Amino acid sequence: MDRSLELSVPSRTEYIAVVRLVVSSLASARRAIAEERIDDLKLAVSEVCTNAIEANMSTGKNHPVVVTCWEAPERFAVCITDSGSGFDPDLLPQHPPVTDPNRLNFERGLGIPLVRSLVDDLRFESAPTGTSVWLILFGSPSSEGQDETSEILRVVMTEEGQADR
Amino acid sequence: MELGLEVDESRPPYTVLAVAGEIDVYSAPRLREKLVELVSQGHRQIVVDLEKVDFLDSTGLGVLVGGLKRLRSHDGDLTLVCTQARILKVFEITGLTTVFRISESVDEATKA
Numbered sequence: 001m002d003r004s005l006e007l008s009v010p011s012r013t014e015y016i017a018v019v020r021l022v023v024s025s026l027a028s029a030r031r032a033i034a035e036e037r038i039d040d041l042k043l044a045v046s047e048v049c050t051n052a053i054e055a056n057m058s059t060g061k062n063h064p065v066v067v068t069c070w071e072a073p074e075r076f077a078v079c080i081t082d083s084g085s086g087f088d089p090d091l092l093p094q095h096p097p098v099t100d101p102n103r104l105n106f107e108r109g110l111g112i113p114l115v116r117s118l119v120d121d122l123r124f125e126s127a128p129t130g131t132s133v134w135l136i137l138f139g140s141p142s143s144e145g146q147d148e149t150s151e152i153l154r155v156v157m158t159e160e161g162q163a164d165r
Numbered sequence: 166m167e168l169g170l171e172v173d174e175s176r177p178p179y180t181v182l183a184v185a186g187e188i189d190v191y192s193a194p195r196l197r198e199k200l201v202e203l204v205s206q207g208h209r210q211i212v213v214d215l216e217k218v219d220f221l222d223s224t225g226l227g228v229l230v231g232g233l234k235r236l237r238s239h240d241g242d243l244t245l246v247c248t249q250a251r252i253l254k255v256f257e258i259t260g261l262t263t264v265f266r267i268s269e270s271v272d273e274a275t276k277a
Contacts, residue, residue, distance in 0.1 A: 013191035020189075020220070039251045046222045050190045110223035110259055117258045 001070040001077060004030075008064040009049075011056035011082075016049045019067055023078055026069055032076035033139035040118040041076070041137055047111040048080045048133045055084025055131060077136045086126040168192040169217065170199050179275040180208040185217035188225030196225070200232040200243075209241030212274045221252050226259060233265065242266070244274045 005026055009015045024042040027033055052065040063083035070077040116122055121136035169185030180203060188196060203211055233243040244266045247253055256262045268274035
C-alpha cells in the first residue's frame with residue numbers, strides 16, 4: 001500500500017472533526033471503498049482519534065496525534081498514532097448484555113467494540129511509549145455485482161465472529 | 166462547529182430537546198450539561214430529537230445513556246427521535262436500540 005497523506009494533529013478534541021472530514025474526503029475522492037462505507041470510516045476514525053487524543057492528554061506532554069492514510073486498489077487504511085502510555089487491547093472491559101440493567105452504568109468503553117464492527121480489519125501496536133491503531137477497509141466504489149468484495153467481507157466477518165467466541 | 170440545542174416546552178409533559186450538528190467528544194459535554202440542567206429544573210419526560218444530527222459517536226451515545234439513567238432514577242424517561250439510517254446504525258451496532266425508545270417523529274414521541 002502507498003502512503004498518501006500524513007496529518008500531525010494537535011491533541012485537542014476540536015481537531016477530531018477536521019480529521020474526520022479530511023480522511024473521509026480523501027477516501028471518497030479516491031473511490032477506494034464503497035461510498036456507503038465512508039460513514040463507517042468516519043465513525044471509526046473519530047473513535048480511535050478520540051482515544052489517541054485522550055491518551056496524549058493523559059501524559060501531560062504536548063505531543064501531536066499522527067494520522068496516516070494508506071491506499072491500494074480496493075483498500076483504504078488509516079493508522080492513528082499517539083504517544084500515550086499504551087494499553088493491552090486484550091484487557092478491554094466487557095460490557096454486560098443490553099438486557100442487563102447494569103448496562104446503563106457503562107457510558108464509556110463503547111468505542112472499540114463499535115470500531116471492530118465498522119472496519120474489516122483492526123490492529124493495535126501498543127508499547128509504553130505509544131499506540132498505533134490500524135483501521136483497514138476493503139471494497140470498491142460500487143457494491144453492485146462485486147462478489148469478490150462480498151467474499152472478502154464474509155471471510156473477515158466469519159473470522160471476527162469466531163474470535164469473539 | 167457548535168452544537169445546536171433547542172428546548173421546546175410546548176408539549177407538556179414532554180420537553181423536546183432538538184440537537185443539531187456533530188456529537189463527538191468535543192461537543193458532547195454541552196449536550197450532557199443541557200440534559201443535567203433540564204433534569205435539575207424538574208423536566209422528567211425528555212425527547213431528544215436527533216433528526217438534525219449529522220454525526221454521532223460513542224461519546225454521544227455515552228451522554229444519551231447517562232441522560233436516560235439520570236431520568237429513570239427520577240422516575241422519568243428519555244425518548245429519541247431518529248429516522249436517519251447512519252445514526253440509527255450506531256444504536257443498532259451497540260445494541261442500544263433495545264435500551265432506548267426510538268420514535269420516528271416528535272409527534273409520535275409526544276403522544277399521550
